[in-house]
Amino acid sequence: MSAITTQKKSKEMLRCAIVLSLLLASVLCATVTVTSSSVSFSPASISISVGDTVTWTSLTSHNVAQVASNTATTFQAGGFRSGEVSAVTSYSKVFDAATIGNKTVLYYICEPHVSAGMRGQINIVAKSDSSTLSYSISLIACIIFALFL
Numbered sequence: 441m442s443a444i445t446t447q448k449k450s451k452e453m454l455r456c457a458i459v460l461s462l463l464l465a466s467v468l469c470a471t472v473t474v475t476s477s478s479v480s481f482s483p484a485s486i487s488i489s490v491g492d493t494v495t496w497t498s499l500t501s502h503n504v505a506q507v508a509s510n511t512a513t514t515f516q517a518g519g520f521r522s523g524e525v526s527a528v529t530s531y532s533k534v535f536d537a538a539t540i541g542n543k544t545v546l547y548y549i550c551e552p553h554v555s556a557g558m559r560g561q562i563n564i565v566a567k568s569d570s571s572t573l574s575y576s577i578s579l580i581a582c583i584i585f586a587l588f589l
């Protein structure tokens with residue numbers, strides 16, 4: 441194998457590694473955005489996996505506070521909370537294993553508007569097979585590319 445071919449291959453491998461790292465990062469930590477309109481969260485129900493980040497925006501007159509159930513109206517001590525209303529306009533939270541615990545659904549409210557039904561829920565689901573599959577396919581494609589070009 442000539443030096444030029446080896447150099448070309450290393451470049452391709454590096455390119456592959458970068459693409460794969462980006463893919464892996466996007467597969468491993470999805471970010472879900474929830475916006476709040478007049479008195480509702482949109483989407484009110486989302487599905488995430490352990491390690492994902494949820495970002496709430498447009499919190500100008502709203503906040504986010506975890507509650508114990510879909511009927512609870514007061515903040516669950518120790519849960520996630522964005523702070524007082526008007527203190528922040530957006531709030532991001534990484535839902536790691538410690539935050540989720542053994543729950544499969546997490547519930548939250550907007551404290552000033554809970555009586556108006558301003559609630560949301562976060563369903564904890566396993567990482568989707570489709571994202572794992574697309575990652576595997578790109579990995580194989582990259583290896584073939586690196587070997588034959």
Ligand SMILES: [Cu+2]
Binds near residue numbers: 550
């Ligand atoms: Cu609100």
